Amino acid sequence: MQSLIHARGLVKRFGDFTAVDGIDLDVAPGEAFGFLGPNGAGKSSTMRMIGCVSMPSSGELRIFGMDPVRDGVRIRGRLGVCPQLDNLDPDLTVRENLTTYARYFGLSRAEARLRADELLDFAQLRDRAASQVEPLSGGMKRRLTIARAMVGDPALVLLDEPTTGLDPQARHLLWERLFQLRRRGVTLVLTTHYMDEAEQLCDRLVVMDGGRIVAEGSPRSLIAAHCTPEVVELRFAEEGDHAGKLAGVGRAEALPDRVLLYVDDGDDAVAEVHRRGLAPSGVLVRRSTLEDVFLQLTGRTLVE
Amino acid sequence: MVSAMVAARLSPVRVGAVMGRNVGALRSGPAYWLVVVSGFFEPVLYLLSIGVGVGALVGRLEVGGGRVVDYAAFVAPAMLAVSAMSGALAETTFNFFFKMKYAKTFEAILATPVRPVEIAVGELAWALVRSAVYTGAFLVVMVAMGLTGGWWALAAFPAAMLVALAFGGVGMALSTLMRGWQDFDLLGTGQFALFLFSGTFSPVSDYPAVMEAVVVATPLFHAVELVRGLAIGQVGWGLVGHAGYLVVMAVAGLAFAARRIQRTLCA
Ligand SMILES: Nc1ncnc2c1ncn2[C@@H]1O[C@H](COP(=O)(O)OP(=O)(O)OP(=O)(O)O)[C@@H](O)[C@H]1O
Ligand SMILES: [Mg+2]
Numbered sequence: 001m002q003s004l005i006h007a008r009g010l011v012k013r014f015g016d017f018t019a020v021d022g023i024d025l026d027v028a029p030g031e032a033f034g035f036l037g038p039n040g041a042g043k044s045s046t047m048r049m050i051g052c053v054s055m056p057s058s059g060e061l062r063i064f065g066m067d068p069v070r071d072g073v074r075i076r077g078r079l080g081v082c083p084q085l086d087n088l089d090p091d092l093t094v095r096e097n098l099t100t101y102a103r104y105f106g107l108s109r110a111e112a113r114l115r116a117d118e119l120l121d122f123a124q125l126r127d128r129a130a131s132q133v134e135p136l137s138g139g140m141k142r143r144l145t146i147a148r149a150m151v152g153d154p155a156l157v158l159l160d161e162p163t164t165g166l167d168p169q170a171r172h173l174l175w176e177r178l179f180q181l182r183r184r185g186v187t188l189v190l191t192t193h194y195m196d197e198a199e200q201l202c203d204r205l206v207v208m209d210g211g212r213i214v215a216e217g218s219p220r221s222l223i224a225a226h227c228t229p230e231v232v233e234l235r236f237a238e239e240g241d242h243a244g245k246l247a248g249v250g251r252a253e254a255l256p257d258r259v260l261l262y263v264d265d266g267d268d269a270v271a272e273v274h275r276r277g278l279a280p281s282g283v284l285v286r287r288s289t290l291e292d293v294f295l296q297l298t299g300r301t302l303v304e
Numbered sequence: 305m306v307s308a309m310v311a312a313r314l315s316p317v318r319v320g321a322v323m324g325r326n327v328g329a330l331r332s333g334p335a336y337w338l339v340v341v342s343g344f345f346e347p348v349l350y351l352l353s354i355g356v357g358v359g360a361l362v363g364r365l366e367v368g369g370g371r372v373v374d375y376a377a378f379v380a381p382a383m384l385a386v387s388a389m390s391g392a393l394a395e396t397t398f399n400f401f402f403k404m405k406y407a408k409t410f411e412a413i414l415a416t417p418v419r420p421v422e423i424a425v426g427e428l429a430w431a432l433v434r435s436a437v438y439t440g441a442f443l444v445v446m447v448a449m450g451l452t453g454g455w456w457a458l459a460a461f462p463a464a465m466l467v468a469l470a471f472g473g474v475g476m477a478l479s480t481l482m483r484g485w486q487d488f489d490l491l492g493t494g495q496f497a498l499f500l501f502s503g504t505f506s507p508v509s510d511y512p513a514v515m516e517a518v519v520v521a522t523p524l525f526h527a528v529e530l531v532r533g534l535a536i537g538q539v540g541w542g543l544v545g546h547a548g549y550l551v552v553m554a555v556a557g558l559a560f561a562a563r564r565i566q567r568t569l570c571a
Contacts, residue, residue: 014571051415053414053415053569053570054570054571055570072419073417073419074417076415076416076417077416077417079415081415083411083412083415085408087407087408087409087411087412088412089325089329089407089409089412090407091328091329091407091409092325092328092329096328099328100321100324100325100328101412101416103317103320103321103324103325104318104321104322104413104416104417104418105416105417106315106317106318106321106417152416
């Protein structure tokens, strides 16, 4: 099947700074695809190129099989975009934000009204329809921004950190909405800093770092490829070189407040820890998560 | 022709949608209306205080070709050109800048099929609407005061619209270059200088030669000459030159603004 998004050697430069440094991508219709990566990795820059707002500096990019440089108008007509920062129109009401946006996609006034009604329900904002945007809570604004992205009945929806800053209720509501979209066959491409979100929502994801793709796969296969199945977190009351005494048990990583042991079987490892005479004050055995993979791939220190 | 190619691909629906957004914003509150209404009264107050008030001292004025008109009839068309200018500038400077820089309105629009040039054209068309309201109302005042009449009043209206397009286009271009609100003080000062010295209150031939040469190069002079020529029925080939000057301003301003929107927001 033809890729909805196809990129080869995609590069974005700002002056002599390279934000996206030659990435290859293929996203199939109906897929939910995620970008992970630390701040400044180049996720938003990539999203803006896919959204046909920012033009690639070099490399090949095809969206729906079309060229963003020549067919930007037609491509954008089939896209829905939720930017990283809300840019709702402060001079318009909640409903007008939707109807006005629908007009940019060429819908008639009557169609725009119908569409706005549907989307107000979708975003659970019907009772705020006549309100200005400013007094809405952050979560409501985010919901409205996502609803606005749906106005043109898009085949591909781009969501740049859709749930950043939302409380758990709002996040779960959004996830549920995104599942609805997927069931309707809409292709989703999203970026997120929440690993649980990526695991929940994405069939496949890439981890970006420094403008490059450093890993790619399904959440499960990434964990399998880059991490052990289980992680043991050990906390110690007294200071000391605890990690040094764990040689052979598994890969040990000493953090300021605890030691992480990457192992195949957590319970076996805990037994071994005790056998070696270590007395941790706290022990937690858990499954590896995408977060472990992420930190392993992109490092624990903050690099700006 | 590049401009013909651009025009061929402009979508009236999308340009209309950009204008429609501003119609929606009109309903957002009384603050906007207050600004709009005060914009109408300003040139009327000048007309009354200077055109009529000072006019009582000045009496009548020779406008060339042996024609003599009341001073108020000389000043009124200039005020008409000024109101066309300031109506268009108000939209394409303050409001445009706010939408571009702070409200991220254009950024949101550019994620849709709308293109930068369609934003520029839609915004300019909207500025034209605001200007049309000012100039239309001002023309009614002029007719009521007997300062212009019949067909000439009708001819002055499209001329005033051309003035609005010219200043709207250039104002928009300048707005894309503005760094912050402090730059608007500069713009305001420039606008006021044009207002005082563009042959608005006295014929430029009365200025010292050097000053006349400078004034003749500036835009409001051409706007005033064109509008005045039509409003008082003093028509000649010179008007074509003035109109040409304004057309160039409108087209160049628009093209520059569209390009800058693309440069800054589609990086
Ligand atoms: N318009 C621009 N001009 C100059 N540099 C830019 C521009 N946009 C992005 N950058 C730079 O490109 C790099 C990648 O930015 P980008 O926004 O794509 O990162 P990101 O992965 O989305 O990060 P975050 O998680 O913080 O949103 C950053 O170093 C940023 O400073
Ligand atoms: Mg980002």
